[in-house]
Amino acid sequence: MTGPSPTLPLPPVPGPLPATTPLVVALSGGLDSSVLLHRLAGDRVLRARGLRAIHVDHGLHPDSVAWGRACARACAALGIALEVVTVDARDTRGLGPEGAARKARHAAFERLLRDDEVLVLAHHLDDQAETFLLRALRASGPDGLAAMRPWRRFGRAWLWRPLLGLPRDALRAYAHAHDLAWVEDPGNEDDRFDRNFLRARVLPLLRERWPHASAALARSSELGADAADLLRAGDSRALARVATADPRCLSVAALSALPRARRQRVLRLWMDRLGLPPLPAQGVSRIEHDLIGARPDAGAAFAWHGVRVRRWRDLLHADHERAPLPVDWSVAWDGREPLSLPTGGALELVGAEALPGPCRVHARRGGERIQRAGRGHSHALKQVLQALEVPPWVRTRLPLLSDAAGTLLAAGDLVLAARLDAWLREHDARVLWTDPADAPPPALADAREPRCD
Numbered sequence: 076m077t078g079p080s081p082t083l084p085l086p087p088v089p090g091p092l093p094a095t096t097p098l099v100v101a102l103s104g105g106l107d108s109s110v111l112l113h114r115l116a117g118d119r120v121l122r123a124r125g126l127r128a129i130h131v132d133h134g135l136h137p138d139s140v141a142w143g144r145a146c147a148r149a150c151a152a153l154g155i156a157l158e159v160v161t162v163d164a165r166d167t168r169g170l171g172p173e174g175a176a177r178k179a180r181h182a183a184f185e186r187l188l189r190d191d192e193v194l195v196l197a198h199h200l201d202d203q204a205e206t207f208l209l210r211a212l213r214a215s216g217p218d219g220l221a222a223m224r225p226w227r228r229f230g231r232a233w234l235w236r237p238l239l240g241l242p243r244d245a246l247r248a249y250a251h252a253h254d255l256a257w258v259e260d261p262g263n264e265d266d267r268f269d270r271n272f273l274r275a276r277v278l279p280l281l282r283e284r285w286p287h288a289s290a291a292l293a294r295s296s297e298l299g300a301d302a303a304d305l306l307r308a309g310d311s312r313a314l315a316r317v318a319t320a321d322p323r324c325l326s327v328a329a330l331s332a333l334p335r336a337r338r339q340r341v342l343r344l345w346m347d348r349l350g351l352p353p354l355p356a357q358g359v360s361r362i363e364h365d366l367i368g369a370r371p372d373a374g375a376a377f378a379w380h381g382v383r384v385r386r387w388r389d390l391l392h393a394d395h396e397r398a399p400l401p402v403d404w405s406v407a408w409d410g411r412e413p414l415s416l417p418t419g420g421a422l423e424l425v426g427a428e429a430l431p432g433p434c435r436v437h438a439r440r441g442g443e444r445i446q447r448a449g450r451g452h453s454h455a456l457k458q459v460l461q462a463l464e465v466p467p468w469v470r471t472r473l474p475l476l477s478d479a480a481g482t483l484l485a486a487g488d489l490v491l492a493a494r495l496d497a498w499l500r501e502h503d504a505r506v507l508w509t510d511p512a513d514a515p516p517p518a519l520a521d522a523r524e525p526r527c528d
């Protein structure tokens with residue numbers, strides 16, 4: 076084990092950042108981040124970049140205000156500016172109290188950080204070993220076992236963990252050598268929490284037989300990170316092979332041609348690139364079995380956390396759940412003002428003052444027919460939409476435009492009746508349907524950071 080080191084060696088700030096990029100210490104007031112703050116404040120070169128601190132008050136403990144004051148005293152003594160921000164972490168749905176606090180804290184950091192600032196966290200080698208074990212006990216693959224990265228993008232800022240190679244004992248020795256004060260969170264003692272149980276009961280036992288257990292586990296997580304990076308590069312190439320012009324759609328045929336393990340990773344990466352919540356394990360197997368293995372017209376879907384993946388023809392389509400237009404919705408519209416739709420978005424007449432006569436806009440009810448330009452007779456709208464390959468979930472949101480006699484003039488801006496088409500051409504005008512579901516998601520080729528810690 077590294078001997079106690081009152082000077083605490085730090086790695087250089089990684090990345091090609093200018094030496095003027097400020098550092099922002101995430102200061103909980105506990106031992107680790109108090110040591111980090113003191114160590115950075117005492118480094119002339121690092122301090123010259125600009126150094127400030129943020130303390131997040133989760134408001135979950137009766138002493139939390141006092142912790143904020145203790146942080147303020149520590150910062151004042153070192154001449155470091157501190158921002159204390161209170162967050163609401165009461166919404167614990169699906170996350171548990173620790174996860175909710177972490178999410179609220181990270182959101183606050185993202186809000187308070189400026190472009191390219193470096194958020195510095197005080198995680199150390201023993202934290203890394205605990206994280207590795209926790210992930211292994213949740214049956215993680217290499218991405219999860221990579222545990223915490225020492226350096227990564229964090230929104231428009233960066234995140235740095237310079238203490239990740241140092242054991243907790245070295246930090247404690249530093250704190251004593253420099254006579255530091257810190258607050259003890261009583262929650263850290265409660266071994267009903269998995270991490271505390273590992274820290275207090277499991278790791279000491281492992282170290283009895285393997286004194287370097289923490290360092291070995293932390294090293295395994297580094298190797299996991301290397302493996303995950305290599306796999307991710309292959310995943311990106313495979314995703315590009317199965318992608319279509321619309322980032323929300325993948326080719327089922329191309330996905331089926333991938334080896335199973337790669338296909339599963341590609342599905343997860345796809346969600347990540349679209350900024351959608353991670354797929355649960357059963358979601359991957361359901362998509363494999365029920366969607367990729369389904370008949371093209373079976374209408375199969377998998378939904379979780381407000382997101383839906385569907386199979387339609389040769390495509391797998393992923394998007395947030397979108398409500399259909401209410402079936403009985405119907406309003407008068409003359410085209411003078413854009414019409415807001417109950418599903419969001421609008422219908423608009425562009426290039427003309429008003430429609431040729433009073434109209435109604437309404438939802439599809441089934442059985443509608445339309446006579447398109449150049450066709451001698453009318454066709455069922457359903458068949459027209461099928462022929463145009465309009466997916467079923469778009470059809471349910473399609474606003475229909477009919478004249479006072481109930482004759483269908485347009486379906487959104489996708490299908491026009493001959494009569495309206497001629498009138499629009501004559502007036503050099505058009506009907507425009509905007510739907511929030513059409514807002515372009517990020518391109519799949521975007522190189523996003525792994526979302527693993």
Ligand SMILES: Nc1ncnc2c1ncn2[C@@H]1O[C@H](COP(=O)(O)OP(=O)(O)OP(=O)(O)O)[C@@H](O)[C@H]1O
Nearest residue numbers: 101102103107108129130131132177195196197198
């Ligand atoms: N309330 C807080 N205010 C500011 N920074 C904090 C706060 N809590 C934790 N941090 C920062 O995060 C680091 C890790 O904290 P801790 O181990 O308690 O949380 P964690 O949930 O495991 O961390 P993370 O969520 O970042 O993985 C701390 O050393 C500190 O730098």
